[in-house]
Amino acid sequence: MRLCRFDNDRLGLVRGDRLYDVTSATDLLPAYRWPLPAGDGLIANLERLRQPIEAAAAAAEPRAVSSVKLLSPVANPGKIIGAPVNYKKHQAEASADREINFDAEIKTIDKYGLFLKATSALVGPGEGVALRFTDRRNDHEVELAAIIGKTGSAIAHDQALDYVAGYAIGLDMTVRGPEDRSLRKSIDSYAVLGPWLVTADEIDNPDNLDFDLRVNGEVRQSANTAALIFDVAKLIHYASNFYTLQPGDVIMTGTPEGVGPVDPGDTMIARVEGVGSMTVSVRAA
Ligand code: MN
Numbered sequence: 001m002r003l004c005r006f007d008n009d010r011l012g013l014v015r016g017d018r019l020y021d022v023t024s025a026t027d028l029l030p031a032y033r034w035p036l037p038a039g040d041g042l043i044a045n046l047e048r049l050r051q052p053i054e055a056a057a058a059a060a061e062p063r064a065v066s067s068v069k070l071l072s073p074v075a076n077p078g079k080i081i082g083a084p085v086n087y088k089k090h091q092a093e094a095s096a097d098r099e100i101n102f103d104a105e106i107k108t109i110d111k112y113g114l115f116l117k118a119t120s121a122l123v124g125p126g127e128g129v130a131l132r133f134t135d136r137r138n139d140h141e142v143e144l145a146a147i148i149g150k151t152g153s154a155i156a157h158d159q160a161l162d163y164v165a166g167y168a169i170g171l172d173m174t175v176r177g178p179e180d181r182s183l184r185k186s187i188d189s190y191a192v193l194g195p196w197l198v199t200a201d202e203i204d205n206p207d208n209l210d211f212d213l214r215v216n217g218e219v220r221q222s223a224n225t226a227a228l229i230f231d232v233a234k235l236i237h238y239a240s241n242f243y244t245l246q247p248g249d250v251i252m253t254g255t256p257e258g259v260g261p262v263d264p265g266d267t268m269i270a271r272v273e274g275v276g277s278m279t280v281s282v283r284a285a
Contacts, residue, residue: 004196005075006068013057014196019065022056025049040076040248043149043165069126073168073197074147077248080117080191081239082172085109086229086254093257099137102178109230114239118186125194125278129173130285131264132187137176140262141255142213142221142270145170146232147197148249153240160236166197167206169272170252195278203274206232211272215262223256
């Protein structure tokens, strides 16, 4: 199942290039009152909504996916988790490029651990990326994103993938500089998630997916998730040893080699095998 959020917070079921408005299925979500439960309500209730979503789609007139504005498929993640230097060839390029490392030693993920991006940075592909600090280098980082489906802490490695609701494409946009990465990667619109969530049952092996990113038609990054240093299950296991994972938490699993700058006016097209592709425009904030 491929689920998107579009236009004015509508819920869509995507089949091929067709989109079915299944917003009526969200009427079955619990009526929330303050304080809101942790995590994303839709993701937390995804399994029970499956059948109502299918029923709503059967009654809906399809429209072209290309006719809507795609928002982040996860509306309210409790956290967006990032994985630094999780591909060896990216580690090598970061170590060699002072414009990336700013004289800080590039360690490995087992030394750095993980980081967090502010949830206020989250946008969908239809919203685009609004660059700040355009006198500095703003880089694209295409990544496989895993979306957590149920609450878990200290999750065993061999059960970790059971906690995944689905997958999407993530762009971990970054302004290079000396500040802490949690700041540089948390600028509004610097966390792109889309084009939709593909439920985990449709992805046989998240650790063997081709993915790439083009800027203005030029291939900048092209890799396979088989080259991850910490694979998806290990990222979940590792993260949950520190903090409880909740429905809707997003793990951006790390970027491969080929990161590079984008400027206002550029167009990025990101693709992940088994998920799809998304087009993201870049502008000045
Ligand atoms: Mn990254």
